[in-house]
Amino acid sequence: MDLPVEFLDKYKNILGNEFEEFLKSFDREAVSGFRINPLKNLSSIESSDYEAISESSFGYYGKISGKSVEHVCGLIYSQEPAAQVVAESAGVQSGMKVLDLCAAPGGKSTHLLSFLGNEGLLVSNEISHKRSKILVENIERFGARNVVVLNESPKRLAKVFTQYFDAIILDAPCSGEGMFRKDSDAIQYWSPDYPQNCANLQREIVEEAMKMLAPGGSLIYSTCTWSEEENEDIVKWILENYPNMKLMNIPKINGQSEGIDMPEVVRCWPHHFLGEGQFVAKLNDRRDKVTDKKIKVGKSKLTNEQKKLWDEFYKKNLLTDFLSAGILQVFGDNLYFLPEGLPDLSKLKIARNGLHLGVFKKNRFEPSFALGLALRPEEVERTLEINEEQFRKYVAGETLTIGECISNGWVQLVINGNGLGFAKFVNGVVKNYFPKGLRFSY
């Protein structure tokens, strides 16, 4: 691998006699991994023989195809082992209010959702419009019910979410040195000044993040680079400028290393750890938690006619009461379910206003693909089990001719115990409702 001379000189200085091992690691292949999704029925994965990543609650080594049932139904999320250290260190628990500030394509967000387990809420934010769309796709596939995806700058976000979050994950845009092996394009962007330029932006983002942290909350700061300027120097800057923040120790396991003159933080070096480059720091706010902060929540805005159509669909098709713990909100003809306790988001660019339930059409309600992915089969009145061959046809956009004699109407398609969206069953044929933008063939 052709690495810049200044990069090599810099790490020769930092790593001393470890440098040769560091350099050799670039000749090895990047390490692949994935996480399983505890919100889904995982029997098809549990019976396979992937090796578990011992330091990760949900992680395995290996690659799973983007065309597999496991990927399409959101049973897994591909993420290399070092990136899994971030959410693993965050200490997020069910019921918390969590912000993933720089979230696309969604690796940390989906991991955080595994810890939240549909309780509490996640605001997953991405500044780039294009990347926020990919983030939405990945979040929907994961099937969580308590996520809002925003497409905002940290500055505008901080105006709405003042001192709101129990935990903020700031997976910062960085010089990406730890990705050189996985994505050699990252090398082209690197110059000796790049880490310092990134550090300037990182401090700006941290300033906004700090405005959104609730007293007693945690900030998890991470990058996928090794430069001290973007890592330990940022942590020192936080500690100097925010005296209420305390640096927490993250236990080091399985080849993870301490920081440079900073034993509390984690570094993943490729010559010690089986994965790519990563830095993680956790800082806790020492102020007392405030429990009863009043917030102005958003409004529902459903018309009587919409309420009636939704109620009809709900009674006929759904066997779940999770919708009682949040609010239903209409945007145009689209109906969404938002988790409880969110402030009014009407001034922000929303990429996904909670769980998309469906669309109001003339005199009827049509369920969304996202809803059919998020519901477990036991929460739906009528399901239709399909096999792998039918799955291949369906994801390519074909209709399915089924011999079974069931009455016409909505069914949730199910494969290996997991939902693949709703589809309309009409006179023995399953019409295709797999979104056009996601279709593929083998």
Ligand SMILES: C[S@@+](CC[C@H](N)C(=O)[O-])C[C@H]1O[C@@H](n2cnc3c(N)ncnc32)[C@H](O)[C@@H]1O
């Ligand atoms: C390291 S990536 C995030 C990866 C993501 N957390 C994951 O695990 O899938 C950093 C993200 O920060 C975003 N970003 C770039 N400039 C930013 C800025 N000024 N403020 C906030 N986010 C920014 C990028 O678009 C990018 O998606």
